[in-house]
Amino acid sequence: MSSPVLSIRGLTTEFVTPAGVVKAVNDVSWDLYPGETLGVVGESGSGKSVTAMSILGLVQSPPGRIVAGEILFDGRDLLTMSARVLRQLRGSQIGMIFQDPMTSLNPVLTVGQQIAEALQLHDRGLSREQARARSIELLTMVGVPNPEGRYDQYPHEHSGGMRQRAMIAMAIANDPKVLIADEPTTALDVTIQAQVLDVLRTAQERTDAATILITHDLGLIAEHADRVIVMYGGKVVEVADVLSVFAAPRHPYTLGLMTSLPRLDVELERLDPIPGSPPSLIDLPTGCSFHPRCRVSKGRDVCRTQVPPLYEVGGGQRAACHFSEEVPAEMAVAARAMGTDAGNGAP
Known part of the structure; x- marks a missing residue:
């Protein structure tokens, strides 16, 4: 490159x-x-x-x-x-x-x-x-x-x-x-x-x-x-080429953005919005700033106490999540809840 x-x-x-x-x-x-x-x-x-x-x-x-x-x-x-x-x-x-x-x-x-x-x-x-x-x-x-x-x-x-x-x-x-x-x-x-x-x-x-x-x-x-930077709370939380982001997001926030949008290619029973509101930039949460809204965190201590770096998750894709390997499973759960057969693909 x-x-x-x-x-x-x-x-x-x-x-x-x-x-x-x-x-x-x-x-x-x-x-x-x-x-x-x-x-x-x-x-x-x-x-x-x-x-x-x-x-x-x-x-x-x-x-x-x-x-x-x-x-x-x-x-x-x-x-x-x-x-x-x-x-x-x-x-x-x-x-x-x-x-x-x-x-x-x-x-x-x-x-x-x-x-x-x-x-x-x-x-x-x-x-x-x-x-x-x-x-x-x-x-x-x-x-x-x-x-x-x-x-x-x-x-x-x-x-x-x-x-x-x-x-x-x-x-x-x-x-x-x-x-x-x-x-x-x-x-x-x-x-x-x-x-x-x-x-x-x-x-x-x-x-x-x-x-x-x-x-x-x-x-x-x-x-x-061609490539995508996802930002949350003033930080970069995911970096990937555009196909990877939509086919296989590895940060829960990126997944939340995708599941909260209506789709034209499939019929949705309901949307799955991100709970809560963006954090105050004056008083950010400790640890991962997304953990209060995260469906992957499940209250685990590491999410509340340690700021995740941008981990390399494969193929040049990076995600600032301690449990990025669990995001695909949550994507499948979200897809079933929304009434779709698959949770991937661009909106």
Whole structure:
């Protein structure tokens, strides 16, 4: 396997609040390889978006602070770079597609002006006419109809899907090596979601960017990701290729995410949701933070007292569970309880 284009090592990001210190990202490590799509999945509050903001240097301080770790991009640590150098990398080498384009786009500038600005910021020799031509080319690439006319329109004159396409155009304007998409379809209806994801896939192919797809939607992960990072309570709890995660999850939380979703390929008698709520990031449970909600733990002392590392469970798959070998049996039990013949396969 080639060398990673982006490596996170021991990243810990906290937020100081009146109620206490929120450990939003807690000793997270993973790699992103050239050309791949890495899916990052988990419930709200699991640390997905804060990880992305940490990569980009966009964690607001105060109250946020990165207290440990390295973020290596092409071998250089982003956390030790000056603000000026990091600004040069953002938009040129690392592109970002935010969750809500209406709040990410400037309402007083036209969509075309904002794309052109992203181009000229990183290429001072680009003339206004050249920037306009390239912006229209990008709008055409992402499927915006009548790109010449849309160039001169303001964000409020675009639909949600068109705004998100414009955000993708801006993110890929300078052919970045890494593209981060943070919940890129959350605010869109299902039909537009599919169109935007097709655009995102096309953009990735055109730029050959390694992509981080952050989402809570396992369906998107199954369709678009090559590898999957599952996060819970600010930590990585499972890492695997996408087929392994859906065919044979080895962490109880990953299994819980799968059994709590409706399926189109089988008729379910009922869903099997994860009991309880995500943990407080101010006061995490001792031991494995998932043990209060876990169907595998069964109250065993080791789950309550010892934080599990990411154990190698075979085939490059890793899971932070003391009893990962018991998860397949629980998967079969869950399948029978839900009225299905098998508990595997992508949702």
